[in-house]
Amino acid sequence: LSSLPLQILLYVNGIYYIFYFLATLAMIIYKSQVFSYPDDLLAPDLAVLFLMAILEVPRSYLGFKGNLTEAEAPLGLSLGLTVGSVVLCVYLLLWQTYVLWADVLLNAVLLSAYGLESGLKVMAIAAFVS
Amino acid sequence: PADIRDAAQARVRSAPAPITDVARLCVCDLLVAQCDVNCCCDPDCSAEDFSLFTACSVPVVTGDSQLCSQKAAVYSLDVEANPPERIFKLIDQVNPSIFCIHATNYKQALYLKSPEIPTAENFDQLLDKFGGATFSAEPDSWNLDTDAQNPPEANETSRYEYGAPVQTEDAFLRLPSPVVSSWCSDANPAGFLVNQATKCIRSVSVEKCDSIQALSMLFYINSSILAVPKSSQMVNITVQSIVVQSLNGMRTLLSSSDVLRLPMVLDGLCINAVLGVNYHITHTDTGEIIEAAAAFVLGAISKETLAIEQSFEISFTQENTQPVPLSGNPGYVVGLPVRAGFQPQGYPFPAAFLTNKHSQLTILHSTSTQDCLAAQGARAPVLFGYNMISGCKLRITAAMKCQPLAQTLLDVLKGQSFPEYVASFGNSQAQDVLDWVPITQLLISEQMISHTWQSSCQIPVSLGIEVKWTKYGSLVNPQARIVNVTATITTTTLKQLPSGRERIIPVTSSVVFTDISSPAEPSYKAWPTIDIKLPFDFFYPFV
Numbered sequence: 001l002s003s004l005p006l007q008i009l010l011y012v013n014g015i016y017y018i019f020y021f022l023a024t025l026a027m028i029i030y031k032s033q034v035f036s037y038p039d040d041l042l043a044p045d046l047a048v049l050f051l052m053a054i055l056e057v058p059r060s061y062l063g064f065k066g067n068l069t070e071a072e073a074p075l076g077l078s079l080g081l082t083v084g085s086v087v088l089c090v091y092l093l094l095w096q097t098y099v100l101w102a103d104v105l106l107n108a109v110l111l112s113a114y115g116l117e118s119g120l121k122v123m124a125i126a127a128f129v130s
Numbered sequence: 131p132a133d134i135r136d137a138a139q140a141r142v143r144s145a146p147a148p149i150t151d152v153a154r155l156c157v158c159d160l161l162v163a164q165c166d167v168n169c170c171c172d173p174d175c176s177a178e179d180f181s182l183f184t185a186c187s188v189p190v191v192t193g194d195s196q197l198c199s200q201k202a203a204v205y206s207l208d209v210e211a212n213p214p215e216r217i218f219k220l221i222d223q224v225n226p227s228i229f230c231i232h233a234t235n236y237k238q239a240l241y242l243k244s245p246e247i248p249t250a251e252n253f254d255q256l257l258d259k260f261g262g263a264t265f266s267a268e269p270d271s272w273n274l275d276t277d278a279q280n281p282p283e284a285n286e287t288s289r290y291e292y293g294a295p296v297q298t299e300d301a302f303l304r305l306p307s308p309v310v311s312s313w314c315s316d317a318n319p320a321g322f323l324v325n326q327a328t329k330c331i332r333s334v335s336v337e338k339c340d341s342i343q344a345l346s347m348l349f350y351i352n353s354s355i356l357a358v359p360k361s362s363q364m365v366n367i368t369v370q371s372i373v374v375q376s377l378n379g380m381r382t383l384l385s386s387s388d389v390l391r392l393p394m395v396l397d398g399l400c401i402n403a404v405l406g407v408n409y410h411i412t413h414t415d416t417g418e419i420i421e422a423a424a425a426f427v428l429g430a431i432s433k434e435t436l437a438i439e440q441s442f443e444i445s446f447t448q449e450n451t452q453p454v455p456l457s458g459n460p461g462y463v464v465g466l467p468v469r470a471g472f473q474p475q476g477y478p479f480p481a482a483f484l485t486n487k488h489s490q491l492t493i494l495h496s497t498s499t500q501d502c503l504a505a506q507g508a509r510a511p512v513l514f515g516y517n518m519i520s521g522c523k524l525r526i527t528a529a530m531k532c533q534p535l536a537q538t539l540l541d542v543l544k545g546q547s548f549p550e551y552v553a554s555f556g557n558s559q560a561q562d563v564l565d566w567v568p569i570t571q572l573l574i575s576e577q578m579i580s581h582t583w584q585s586s587c588q589i590p591v592s593l594g595i596e597v598k599w600t601k602y603g604s605l606v607n608p609q610a611r612i613v614n615v616t617a618t619i620t621t622t623t624l625k626q627l628p629s630g631r632e633r634i635i636p637v638t639s640s641v642v643f644t645d646i647s648s649p650a651e652p653s654y655k656a657w658p659t660i661d662i663k664l665p666f667d668f669f670y671p672f673v
Contacts, residue, residue, distance in 0.1 A: 030229070035196075035231075038236075094233075095235055096235065097234065097236045099233040099234065100228075100229050100231060100232055101227075101229065101230050101232045102228045105228075
């Protein structure tokens with residue numbers, strides 16, 4: 001059977017991610033106006049954010065598909081992409097040029113969501129394989 | 131002095147590290163080593179000073195207020211206590227905003243950038259970047275402007291600049307000078323505004339007298355000088371005067387200097403050979419040459435002479451000015467003569483001073499014979515900063531009378547025209563009376579200890595000139611200024627000699643320069659006052 005908690009989490013995560021992406025982008029724009037943000041430091045931060053957004057789409061889709069079709073291959077691929085997203089999220093949490101308190105909150109929530117999601121996916125894969 | 135300059139350079143090369151500890155940072159501490167009023171964080175203030183304060187002008191010292199949590203130094207005055215005392219607390223200030231900076235990986239974000247200290251290497255580059263009226267944070271966008279600045283260089287050659295070779299129609303105005311050895315080299319160009327005097331040796335022979343070009347007047351005046359470089363305006367070199375020097379050294383000024391005298395062989399001598407040229411160039415204040423004159427010294431060369439010494443001089447004068455040799459601008463330059471003069475009658479409503487080159491401060495010049503009476507007239511100018519001592523020996527016989535001897539010695543020591551005033555600065559003008567320092571004259575008589583005071587003969591035996599000077603002006607470029615000049619004449623008793631005997635007494639004169647500059651103190655300007663005046667028709671139409 002498809003994992004219901006995983007499905008709920010995937011759905012909520014998708015919505016939260018849209019909010020997260022818009023909020024982080026707005027904050028980067030705010031930081032570049034208020035603080036001294038040289039171009040060679042602004043570029044990596046924006047690149048990481050957009051890369052994470054690009055990764056999120058297949059990751060979410062594969063997660064949905066794998067869970068609904070009870071197939072472990074897409075779910076496994078989604079798990080792999082989640083690892084990449086986690087790395088980028090950690091970058092935005094720790095190694096951004098300016099880490100505001102709001103940044104810390106958003107990234108912490110996203111990280112915990114990814115962590116919970118990964119755990120549920122592993123359980124789902126175990127359930128589907130067996 | 132060189133050591134002050136070196137110390138200043140060592141200080142400037144490394145800027146002090148920025149202070150980031152809020153407990154040590156004080157914005158109102160403006161006066162060095164003095165307590166600032168109402169500045170509670172000033173480390174120079176003592177507890178008594180704090181008890182006199184009314185309020186704290188700087189209550190809180192923090193870092194960047196955008197940070198989420200940071201240290202803050204809070205200063206306040208406890209007026210309840212007797213006497214009032216200052217309270218200093220170090221607290222953690224928290225920014226409650228959600229957009230406070232939690233961390234930053236860009237260290238320079240929180241501090242102002244330390245400016246680059248100009249050194250000899252990066253000065254040109256810094257001047258390009260910041261030397262204009264405006265500069266932007268992105269210097270690349272101004273590259274277009276720097277390209278446009280290059281063409282104006284063409285304008286610079288429309289006038290002579292200091293040191294630029296004076297150009298003539300074919301090459302440069304030559305001032306023969308010794309290069310490497312003492313032989314004359316004709317390839318030395320005269321530099322604009324560079325007053326030079328050179329002496330060099332030229333090999334001659336009477337047979338080739340009229341074929342050696344450098345002996346003929348024409349060689350020095352035939353090419354005309356360009357008024358400005360690279361132009362077609364010419365200035366002819368006129369002959370100002372001709373002095374003829376005979377074989378025994380006697381010089382005669384010729385009355386007519388418009389006849390060109392070329393060298394020719396006469397009676398085994400080569401006459402009209404150029405022994406010296408003195409160029410006088412008159413220029414405008416925009417670097418254009420308007421007049422050129424040459425004064426010649428012509429002489430005769432005998433058959434045995436294989437080489438003669440030629441002397442050349444060039445001097446530049448600005449038009450409509452009287453050239454007065456300055457000894458510094460404004461402070462005296464070490465090695466240049468001390469300028470002195472007299473005050474003509476009419477003090478205290480003075481006319482101008484009489485200063486010409488001949489009324490310098492001079493000192494007796496020691497000669498090889500060391501005889502005071504034979505050496506009368508040999509004087510050396512007193513050069514600023516050079517302590518000098520000179521002297522001669524006076525032979526006294528029994529037949530010499532006291533008073534004429536004393537007067538003669540005074541003349542030997544002081545010279546014919548001992549000045550009354552000395553210029554305070556190297557460029558003091560004759561009409562600024564306050565810029566001239568009077569020479570104080572002291573007379574000290576050495577009485578022999580064993581004799582009581584008797585109206586015996588006192589003859590001056592030594593003249594000591596003490597020049598006190600001080601450093602004046604800015605700390606970085608102090609100018610030497612003469613403050614006091616004292617001439618002390620020491621006399622001694624002349625004992626009557628038994629007839630037939632003679633005595634030799636030494637006569638000395640000395641010049642000593644003493645630096646009496648007080649140590650420099652940084653000084654502070656007075657507080658600026660606000661001076662507001664309303665315009666007179668401010669209350670129109672009521673007034």
